Amino acid sequence: MLRSVRQPIIIVPPLVFPLFLLAINASGLDAATNIPGFPADSYLAFALAFPFMQGAIFATNTAGANLAQDIGTGFFNRLSLTPMRGSALLAGQLTGVLLVGTIQAVAFLAAGLAAGADIEAGALGVPVLFALSLSIAAAFGTIGLFVGLRTGSGEAVQGLFPLMFILLFLSSAALPRDLIAQEWFRTVATINPVSYLIEGLRSLIITGWDGEALALGFGIAAAIFLVGLAASTAALRERLVRT
Amino acid sequence: MSSGAGTPVRGGVAQGARRRSRYLAVARTVAWRNLHSVVRTPALLLPPLAFPLFFYMAFAGGLSAVGDLPGFGYYDYNAFQFVFVLLQSAAFGGVFIGFSIGADFDAGFTRRLFLAARDRSAVITGYGIAALIRAVFVWAVVFAVALATGMEVAGDGIQLSGLIGLALILNAAAFLFAAGMMTRLRTLQAAPAMQIPVFMILMTAPVYVPRDLLGGWIETVAQVNPATAILEAGRSLMAGASFHVVLAFVAAAGLVAALALFSRGGLRRAEAAG
Numbered sequence: 074m075l076r077s078v079r080q081p082i083i084i085v086p087p088l089v090f091p092l093f094l095l096a097i098n099a100s101g102l103d104a105a106t107n108i109p110g111f112p113a114d115s116y117l118a119f120a121l122a123f124p125f126m127q128g129a130i131f132a133t134n135t136a137g138a139n140l141a142q143d144i145g146t147g148f149f150n151r152l153s154l155t156p157m158r159g160s161a162l163l164a165g166q167l168t169g170v171l172l173v174g175t176i177q178a179v180a181f182l183a184a185g186l187a188a189g190a191d192i193e194a195g196a197l198g199v200p201v202l203f204a205l206s207l208s209i210a211a212a213f214g215t216i217g218l219f220v221g222l223r224t225g226s227g228e229a230v231q232g233l234f235p236l237m238f239i240l241l242f243l244s245s246a247a248l249p250r251d252l253i254a255q256e257w258f259r260t261v262a263t264i265n266p267v268s269y270l271i272e273g274l275r276s277l278i279i280t281g282w283d284g285e286a287l288a289l290g291f292g293i294a295a296a297i298f299l300v301g302l303a304a305s306t307a308a309l310r311e312r313l314v315r316t
Numbered sequence: 317m318s319s320g321a322g323t324p325v326r327g328g329v330a331q332g333a334r335r336r337s338r339y340l341a342v343a344r345t346v347a348w349r350n351l352h353s354v355v356r357t358p359a360l361l362l363p364p365l366a367f368p369l370f371f372y373m374a375f376a377g378g379l380s381a382v383g384d385l386p387g388f389g390y391y392d393y394n395a396f397q398f399v400f401v402l403l404q405s406a407a408f409g410g411v412f413i414g415f416s417i418g419a420d421f422d423a424g425f426t427r428r429l430f431l432a433a434r435d436r437s438a439v440i441t442g443y444g445i446a447a448l449i450r451a452v453f454v455w456a457v458v459f460a461v462a463l464a465t466g467m468e469v470a471g472d473g474i475q476l477s478g479l480i481g482l483a484l485i486l487n488a489a490a491f492l493f494a495a496g497m498m499t500r501l502r503t504l505q506a507a508p509a510m511q512i513p514v515f516m517i518l519m520t521a522p523v524y525v526p527r528d529l530l531g532g533w534i535e536t537v538a539q540v541n542p543a544t545a546i547l548e549a550g551r552s553l554m555a556g557a558s559f560h561v562v563l564a565f566v567a568a569a570g571l572v573a574a575l576a577l578f579s580r581g582g583l584r585r586a587e588a589a590g
Contacts, residue, residue, distance in 0.1 A: 093516070100534035101524045108381055235363065242374035248381060258377035
């Protein structure tokens, strides 16, 4: 956690880049609100879920790159000689991810509200938005941990970023699924789990309380987290045996 | 007497020819080395190829409903986005070569090249030739994919040549910017200093919709952004019209001229740094 706070390079790009894209998309695609059936009056409100999701993608890199660096510098080897439990190591790495995720969530929400977006779910929706956002960050963080442990290479972890970005863009991030005109894209967006994560976040901002969207959002985040954690635990065990 | 007067002239001509030949040999060697490493390293070859394809799929596929908006006024949303992706890949093709320059500085290879070359601008020219060849390869693939997936081309051969010409000039401008940054900063860690300004200039042009449909701050920025003139001219050429084409070529050529000076200044600094 301390390492995350002490390195501005870990905190600044995940804050600035999503806000920059939000500012561009909110203005550049505002005309999309004129498409019949568009679910919001303002594209800013519709797109506000996008930076939360992007922030979670950065969490993948934060978690994995820190661990890969520890493996590369030999710190992990020294750590493995201590009586520290593996679960504590994974939890420690995820705490850093959650800290960065919290800073991001506060910044994105503050920027969105300052620019004129409203939260349809009201004040109670804010903690739920934060909870879902942090669940997604933790879920993606476990993927970063797995790749970091499995490969021990910072470059391999960085290589995940384009892949995650592709998942984000091939989702319902830019338009609701029912308004995507190209059938192949709608099919990809429908089978892409990122669509349901972003729709869960978005529902609190533009719809209000949508039980189905929230259940899918939390459920998919939990599923990714559990799979990622199991894979990371197995990779950690293997790494410790090799050490 | 005539031979006495002619010898220095012939000698000067021969010296000039040798200098040109040496310059071209250095440029060719640097370009060949870069292209060779790219072909042998898929991690270097794939991102510049995959990103334009991916952006084309994501924008043209995911946002095609935007093309039906009242006032959109362009014949095909696939073609509308293709022109942006082509020009974006031209600009990023120039920037990606900056990674190679930075990595070569980190490894100390560029310094050795500078020691070996009489005219060090030949080293930069070599990287520029590699950037151009890499970009043309990417465009060929993106063009083929776009045509195969149903993009309609309304412009004729001359207009498409104009579009490719604009992309070539933009590639040269982005390369000169990247070379100028990298010869000043001389490390790959400075890569964001090349990427972010290019990304911001491109994304604050009318990417998703024509300028008339833009709203808010981006409408103001797009009006003064030189990338807007280039993008709009490229789209008009693709559509078989000629809107602002002269302005676009002037803007692109102006960028190249200014960035050539910037790049030259960077080279001088790198030479001074040793």
